[in-house]
Amino acid sequence: MSRFDRQEILPGFGKEGQQKLRNSSVLVIGAGGLGCPILLYLAAAGVGKIGLADGDTVALSNLNRQVLFGVGDLGKNKAETAVRYFQHKYDDIQWEIIPEFFSVENAQEIISGYDLVVDGTDNFPTRYLVNDACVLMEKPLVFGAIYQHEGQVSVFNLGPNSANYRDLYPKMPAASEIPNCADTGVLGVLPGIIGNLMALEAIKVLSGFCKPLKNKVLFFNSLTAQTYEVELVPSAETREAMPRSLASFEIMDYELACEGIKQLTWSEAMRKMNSDVAFVDVREPGEMPPLECTGLIKIPLSNLSAQLDRLEESEEVLFFCQSGIRSQQAAQQLQQTYPDKKIYSIRGGINALKT
Structure with missing residues (x-):
């Protein structure tokens, strides 16, 4: 008996379905x-x-829903930590660890070796980026x-006449328009349910x-344990x-396209620090x-409009908050x-600061 016996005896799946899984490859973006x-x-x-x-x-705030991690993993890279967990659990899976954020610079190289991409990210710029890369490289997604209390699941770019993420959201919204769970909260079981549905698809x-x-x-x-489906129609306009x-994908700036605000990592932000x-x-x-730190200015977002003059003399302004959402709102404000200033938001906020 193999560990897949219960799948192989399932009518319609069988050993053929199991062998297809064994011969397949999946890229998961986001842990x-x-x-x-x-x-x-x-x-x-x-x-x-x-x-x-x-x-x-x-981070500590991840642990109510990111069930692969515990307090002993705080500060560790998620990709590396998750794969180590599975390497101890199963010895028959080939793993590739990519301990970096998905970007236009690395998208083609990363995606090319996989049959299917699964997008587990939590922000609009990356979702559009992943979608466009998959469409251009003809990879199902x-x-x-x-x-808050709602989840969505779909399969995009699956063969001819298939819708993609832009058919669901044709207009690129700002990430700051819909806060993530760091600002609105979430019961950990909801991403568990949606993640399982994504694995099923x-x-x-x-x-x-x-x-x-x-x-x-x-x-x-x-809240209601109810589900419903919405039909999507592929659109030439999207x-x-x-x-x-x-080539045109590689020069896209998805953060600017979504938000009009450039985001920096903490290391990029620190390299910019000077008196101006x-x-x-x-x-x-x-x-x-x-x-x-030296030169830090504290202005709560709720008081920013009344204190904008404190930033009038600065040539460049770098905002940060707890998760990177309010800092985008501050930058837009x-x-x-x-309009002529160089204004940035630090991606991920203080939660992304490695200590």
Whole structure:
């Protein structure tokens, strides 16, 4: 008896479906609340090769939903830590660790070696980036997202006449328009449910078992435990809004396209620090952990409009908050008043600061 016996005796799946999984490869982007259950069930199902891309590190606030990690993993890279967990658990899976954020610079190289991409990210710029890369490289994409009590799941770019993420959201919204769970909260079980549904769709695509959610979006509400589906129709207009080629994709700035605000990592921000740069903490008093450094200006977002003059003399302004959402709102607000300034938001906020 193999560890896949219960799958192989399932009518319609059988040894043929299991062999297809064994011969397949999946790239999972993000090892967060969605990525953790996705990885658990793709690995348990017997996918032959799994790649994991994530440049983030484990934070204490992750642990209510990112079930692959514990307190002993705080500060460690998520991709490296998750793969180590599975390497001890299963010895028959080929793993690729990609301990960096997905970007236009690395997208083609990373995606090219996989049959399917699963997007477990949590922000609009990266979702559009992943979608466009998959469309241009003709890779099917499993999508999922959560917001407070609701989750969404779909399969994009699956063969001819297939919808993609831009058919669901044709207009690129700002990430700051819909806060993530760092600002609105989430019960850890919701990304678990949606992540499991995403893993199920991935298994359907790879094995040919059952019908995936092609040209459909499944919505789940955790308050009522109700689901409903919305039909998607592929649109030529949304294709026109995409980069036409991989060359044009490589010069896209998805953060600017979504938000009009350039984001920096902490290391990039620190390299910019000098007397002409204002480094602004827009968190409310008492938010932890505190950050103290030379030249730091503390202006809570709630008081920013009344204190914009404090930033008038600065040639460049770098905002940060707890998770990177309020800092984008602050940057957009300042840009409206001082359109000629160089204004940045630090990606991930204080949660992304490696200590």
